[in-house]
Every structure is written in C-alpha cells, then in structure tokens.
Amino acid sequence: MMPFNKKQTIKNRDRREFLTATACGLGIASGIASSIALSADETPAIELGDNTIQVISDGVMHLPVSMILPEELINPTERDDFLKSHNLGPERLSQDCNITLLQQKDKTIIFDVGAGPNFMPTTGKLYEELGARGIDPLDVTDVVFTHAHPDHLWGLMDDFDEPLFANAQYHLNKKEWEYWLDDNTLSNTPDDRKAFVVGAQNRLPLLKDTLTLFDYGQEILPNVEAVDTAGHTPGHTSFAIHGGTESLMLLGDALTNQFIAFEQPKWRLAMDQNQELAISNRLRLLDRMATDKQRIIGFHLPHPGTGMVERNGSAYRYVA
Numbered sequence: 001m002m003p004f005n006k007k008q009t010i011k012n013r014d015r016r017e018f019l020t021a022t023a024c025g026l027g028i029a030s031g032i033a034s035s036i037a038l039s040a041d042e043t044p045a046i047e048l049g050d051n052t053i054q055v056i057s058d059g060v061m062h063l064p065v066s067m068i069l070p071e072e073l074i075n076p077t078e079r080d081d082f083l084k085s086h087n088l089g090p091e092r093l094s095q096d097c098n099i100t101l102l103q104q105k106d107k108t109i110i111f112d113v114g115a116g117p118n119f120m121p122t123t124g125k126l127y128e129e130l131g132a133r134g135i136d137p138l139d140v141t142d143v144v145f146t147h148a149h150p151d152h153l154w155g156l157m158d159d160f161d162e163p164l165f166a167n168a169q170y171h172l173n174k175k176e177w178e179y180w181l182d183d184n185t186l187s188n189t190p191d192d193r194k195a196f197v198v199g200a201q202n203r204l205p206l207l208k209d210t211l212t213l214f215d216y217g218q219e220i221l222p223n224v225e226a227v228d229t230a231g232h233t234p235g236h237t238s239f240a241i242h243g244g245t246e247s248l249m250l251l252g253d254a255l256t257n258q259f260i261a262f263e264q265p266k267w268r269l270a271m272d273q274n275q276e277l278a279i280s281n282r283l284r285l286l287d288r289m290a291t292d293k294q295r296i297i298g299f300h301l302p303h304p305g306t307g308m309v310e311r312n313g314s315a316y317r318y319v320a
C-alpha cells in the first residue's frame with residue numbers, strides 16, 4: 001500500500017464529493033431526506049468547556065459468547081444464568097462500536113477509526129456516518145487510538161485501500177506500538193487471534209511518518225490526558241477530556257459490555273490480553289468514576305455509549 005500523499009488526498013476528496021452528490025440525488029429523487037443512504041442518528045453533542053463531543057456509530061459487532069467468556073475462564077452455568085437474567089446470549093453477544101469525535105477551536109480529533117471494510121459486514125460504517133453529519137474526513141486534524149485491535153484500527157484504510165484521514169496527525173501509546181510490531185508477538189499469539197497481529201502489522205507502519213507516540217499521564221492534545229488502562233492490550237489507553245471544571249472519560253475497551261463489565265468486574269474476559277491487569281484497572285476505574293460521578297463514553301456500550309457509573313453493593317451498574 002502506498003504511503004499517504006497529496007495525490008491520495010485529492011482522490012479522497014473526489015470520492016467524497018461523488019458520495020455526497022449521490023446521497024443528495026437520492027433525497028431529491030425520492031422527495032425525502034437524504035438519510036436513506038446515510039443514517040446519522042440524532043444523538044445530541046456534549047458541550048464541555050471549549051470542547052464539543054459527538055459520538056458516531058461504526059456499527060454493531062457480533063461475537064460468540066464462547067469467545068468472550070469461554071468455559072476455561074468461567075463456570076458456564078453461572079455465565080449463562082447471568083446472561084439470561086439480562087436477556088443476553090446464549091450464543092452470541094452484540095456490542096455497539098462508538099467513535100468519539102472531539103471538536104475544538106482549531107482541531108477536529110477522532111478517537112479510533114472503527115473496523116473498516118474487512119472485519120465484519122455489520123461494522124465499518126464510520127465513513128458513511130461522518131458524511132451524513134457533514135464531516136469531511138480530510139478535515140480531521142488528529143486521530144487518537146485507544147489500542148490496536150481490529151474494531152479500533154482497521155478503519156484506517158477505506159474500501160479503496162486509501163487513507164481515510166489523510167491529513168491527520170496520529171497518536172498511539174508507545175507500549176502499544178512496541179507490542180504489535182515486536183517480532184515475537186505473532187508467534188506468541190494463539191491461532192484464533194493471529195489475524196489481529198497481522199492486521200496491526202500491515203497497518204501501523206503506514207503511520208510511521210505521521211505518528212506521535214505517547215506515554216500514560218501525558219496531555220497528548222489540548223485538554224486530552226492519556227490514562228493508564230493497560231490489560232485489554234499492553235498499551236491500552238483511556239482518555240480524560242477536560243473542559244472547564246468538568247471532565248469526561250473515554251473508556252475505550254477498559255469497560256466493554258454494560259452488564260458484564262459493571263456488575264461482574266472481576267470476571268476474566270478472554271479478549272483481555274492480560275486478564276489480571278485488566279481486572280485491577282477496571283476496578284480502579286469503576287471506583288474512580290463512581291466516586292467522581294464523572295461522565296463516561298464507552299466504545300462498546302449501547303450507542304451512543306454515554307453515561308455514568310453507580311455503585312451497586314460491592315459492584316457497580318451502568319446508567320445510560
């Protein structure tokens with residue numbers, strides 16, 4: 001694949017204009033709004049000081065229960081009873097994919113890029129959703145990654161194999177970069193996850209010239225602080241967005257399912273690469289969010305994934 005360059009930027013714009021024209025044409029021809037082809041939801045923006053925050057859907061991901069909570073990690077009866085009590089399962093779990101867009105005076109920042117065209121047919125909707133909101137991917141100044149799993153990274157290239165955010169500066173945790181590009185990572189990864197490694201190794205090097213690597217605790221962009229939530233992946237990062245006297249936490253995958261992660265935070269999840277570390281960071285995060293009554297946005301919480309954490313006995317609950 002070619003590195004990002006000016007020529008691709010122009011091609012990208014041509015295609016965008018074509019898609020916009022097509023969508024408008026549909027609207028005029030049918031006499032109804034152009035949202036027939038493009039389905040922007042009506043989720044209102046959140047204003048936080050000088051920050052305007054919107055959540056955009058990349059679609060819905062369907063995973064087998066056995067991939068998230070395999071019998072090696074949990075008693076299947078306990079698991080199935082819990083899922084049934086929340087009308088979930090028994091065969092698969094569906095999770096929304098929520099991309100956060102942060103607009104500041106001089107910056108348009110996007111957190112994760114979704115799954116793109118090559119992951120699941122029900123995901124990879126970001127491009128259309130941006131178009132439906134009148135947001136040009138070429139105007140995105142910064143792309144920030146929580147981690148490099150497929151549903152967060154593979155949308156980097158579009159279905160024409162061109163960069164979607166061709167003018168952006170990219171930001172990734174240094175540990176995440178080192179882990180995925182390490183020579184030993186592929187051989188140390190179980191067969192059913194090797195595609196994650198190959199996918200990351202095919203894509204991350206494309207960012208080399210436009211990538212800033214950060215550490216936990218840094219203010220990586222104005223009002224955006226990198227928060228250590230390692231465990232799901234070695235460099236998994238959540239982001240605190242500060243505005244005025246308030247702040248909001250973008251969780252990424254530190255808390256995923258709205259019932260499992262909050263009500264059973266000590267369950268070991270197969271998708272967490274270091275399960276013990278993920279659990280301790282999850283508990284720390286839940287305690288802090290409940291105590292501070294801080295707003296959260298979860299990548300996999302029910303769209304738009306905004307809400308709060310409440311204490312519920314010795315565990316917690318998610319309040320949308």
Ligand SMILES: [Zn+2]
Pocket residue numbers: 149151152253299300
């Ligand atoms: Zn995810």
